[in-house]
Amino acid sequence: xxxxxxxxxWLLTAAMLPAGCMVGPDYHRPAVPVAPEYKELxxxxxxxxxxxxxxxxxxxxxxxxxxxxxxPLVAISNQTVRQDYFNYEAALAEVKLAQSELFPTIGLTGSxxxxxxxxxxxxxxGSHVVNAxxxxxxxxxxxxxxGQVRRLIEENKATAQAxxxxxxxxxxxxxxxLATTVIELRLADANIDLEQATVAAYRASLAVTEAQGASGIxxxxxxxxxxxxxxxxxxxxxLISLGVARxxxxxxxxxxxxxxxxxxxxxHSRSVPAxxxxxxxxxxxxxxxxPDIAAAERTMAAQNAAVGVAVAAYYPTLSLSAAAGFSQSPxxxxxxxxxHVWSLGASASExxxxxxxxxxxxxxxxAAYEGAVASYRSTVLNAFQDVENDLSNLTILADExxxxxxxxxxxxxxxxxxxxxxxxGTVDYTAVAAAQETQLADQQNALSVEQSRLLDAVALITDLxxxxxxxxxxxxx
Numbered sequence: 014x015x016x017x018x019x020x021x022x023w024l025l026t027a028a029m030l031p032a033g034c035m036v037g038p039d040y041h042r043p044a045v046p047v048a049p050e051y052k053e054l055x056x057x058x059x060x061x062x063x064x065x066x067x068x069x070x071x072x073x074x075x076x077x078x079x080x081x082x083x084x085p086l087v088a089i090s091n092q093t094v095r096q097d098y099f100n101y102e103a104a105l106a107e108v109k110l111a112q113s114e115l116f117p118t119i120g121l122t123g124s125x126x127x128x129x130x131x132x133x134x135x136x137x138x139g140s141h142v143v144n145a146x147x148x149x150x151x152x153x154x155x156x157x158x159x160g161q162v163r164r165l166i167e168e169n170k171a172t173a174q175a176x177x178x179x180x181x182x183x184x185x186x187x188x189x190x191l192a193t194t195v196i197e198l199r200l201a202d203a204n205i206d207l208e209q210a211t212v213a214a215y216r217a218s219l220a221v222t223e224a225q226g227a228s229g230i231x232x233x234x235x236x237x238x239x240x241x242x243x244x245x246x247x248x249x250x251x252l253i254s255l256g257v258a259r260x261x262x263x264x265x266x267x268x269x270x271x272x273x274x275x276x277x278x279x280x281h282s283r284s285v286p287a288x289x290x291x292x293x294x295x296x297x298x299x300x301x302x303x304p305d306i307a308a309a310e311r312t313m314a315a316q317n318a319a320v321g322v323a324v325a326a327y328y329p330t331l332s333l334s335a336a337a338g339f340s341q342s343p344x345x346x347x348x349x350x351x352x353h354v355w356s357l358g359a360s361a362s363e364x365x366x367x368x369x370x371x372x373x374x375x376x377x378x379x380a381a382y383e384g385a386v387a388s389y390r391s392t393v394l395n396a397f398q399d400v401e402n403d404l405s406n407l408t409i410l411a412d413e414x415x416x417x418x419x420x421x422x423x424x425x426x427x428x429x430x431x432x433x434x435x436x437x438g439t440v441d442y443t444a445v446a447a448a449q450e451t452q453l454a455d456q457q458n459a460l461s462v463e464q465s466r467l468l469d470a471v472a473l474i475t476d477l478x479x480x481x482x483x484x485x486x487x488x489x490x
Contacts, residue, residue, distance in 0.1 A: 035160025036328065037321020040167075040314050043386055045393045047297050053404035069480035072192055074289035075467070079279065080195050083270050087188045090271025097176070097183040104173035108489040111166045117154035117333075123147065149338030149354070156333070161325030168318035173489045175311035181481050182304035189475040191269045193468055198262040199285050200464040201255060206283060207460065208252040211453055215245040218432065218449065222442060225435075237442035244446060248453075288466055291473050293404065296397060302478030303396050307486060309389040316382040323378040326371045329363035396476065403473035410466045417459040424452035 072080045088094060125146040157163055219241040267277035300306055337355040364371070431448040434440045 034158075035163055035321065037160070037164055037324040038317060040317040042310060042313070043389070045300070045390050047300070048397070049296070051293055051296060051401060051404060053401050053408065071474050071479050072188065074291075075192070075196075075286040075470075077195065077199070077284070077286040079282075080192060080286065083195070083266065084188055084191060086270040087191055088184050091184075091187045091269060092271060094180070094184050094187055097180040101173065101176040101180045104169070104176040105489050108166065108169045108173050111162065111169045114155075114162045114165070115157060117152045120151045122149050122151065122338075147338060147340040149336055149340075151334070151336045153332065153334045156331055158331060159325040159328040161322055164318045164321030164325065168315045168322060170489050171311045171315035171318060174486050175308045175315060177486055178304045178308035178311060178483075181485070182308060185304060185475060185479045185481060187269060188479070189471055191266065192471045194262055194265050194269065196286055196464060196467045196471065198259065198266065198279065199282060200460055200467075201259045201262060202282050203285055203460055203463075204457070205252065205255050205259070205281070207453075207456055208248060208255060211449075212245065212248045212252055214428075214449065215241065215248050218445060219245050221432070221436065234441075240442055240446050244449065285463065286467055288463075289470055289474075291470060291477070293400065293473070293477065296400075299396055299400065299477065300393065301483045302481060303476070304478065304481050306389075306392050306396060307483045309385070309392040311486075313382070313385040313389045316378070316385040320375065320378040320382055323371070323374040326364075326374065329361050331359065331361045334358040334360075399476040400473065403469050403476055406469040407466065407473065410462055410469065414459070414462050414466065417455060417462055421452070421455045421459050424448070424455045428452045 070084070072084045123146070125144070127144050219238070222237045222241045225237075263277065263279050264274040266279065267274045270277070335355075335357050338353075339349075340354050428445070428448040428451075431440060431444045435442055435445045
């Protein structure tokens, strides 16, 4: 091997070797206070086996066909999720971009010229033509002596992982939003069923009052007929207004799965999603289960690496270059050993005075890191608050649901008694109207509590991280 080739190969070999130290702080995840158990867990009894715990397809525990059909589409067609997906793809490209800076830049150049001129008067020659050419390989490399590039790679890797966790969080959030919207749609259908039954009951009551007045058996004042008619007409108006909310829920569901509202038609359903019981686990596992916590932690790691990038600016930069090739004029015999040329070069640079520029960059990077630490700890504390709220809500609402179940049963009996007594002539129609109003209010409250319990179950699953865990984070290479 010739001397030029040896020197060129030496440069390539050096590029593969570890390059210097790494300045700046190494990353250690700050500790956060974690309670040994949830405060509200003691009052919350899970009535389902362990296999009801949140998992990848957590929505299947609600046993709703529409959820099972639409939820998988969120990760594919939801536009918010797609935006975060391409942000993650861009972050992966940034990692590859930073990794490329560890290696030399290698190029190949070639040239050929053909020139001519007039002949010499003294030699009595005519015009002549000269062919010349060169072929040269070049390489340049800036060794990462102080770890600036490696810290940049650390930063970009952590940023990519943060974007990956953000993607998971966006997916979970949109899946949760779809689940809550489907639940609201199902409860809107249940309210429509209730209002239709109420309309039928009020129509029957109106028929009774009209029949009582027409038969002359009891003295039914005109006010009783008017009261019954107003109650019926009000219920009919309420039934119509429920259609507005239902249509909006259907349109929202279409957008969540990436469809135009006119492309999705959801028929009325008489079934309501089942209420799953979700074991909460222990508080410490929450740090590994929520993608927003993982995103905050990875952002913190990225900011720590950014401090190292800023510190490395204090140190000198060394650049190496090499070239080897052939040059010949005339062109014939270009690749002969006699025409071989080579060069090696090195340069170094160091900023002596920058009037505090680098110092300010380091201070800014350290401040950004401390801000990321505060954001991480805040995310963790808010996560525990969310779970505690969900647990307490489920406990309290379960008691309220039991109380309302008894109240609805009593209200139905009260309505029937009032109607029987009215027909017997022992009470006037105001007793019937009051009983019917109480029954409807209790039934509506019962549906509202059922909806709240289902929504809180979705919130608990989401706040526990769904089926996600930090083990799903990939290490970009």
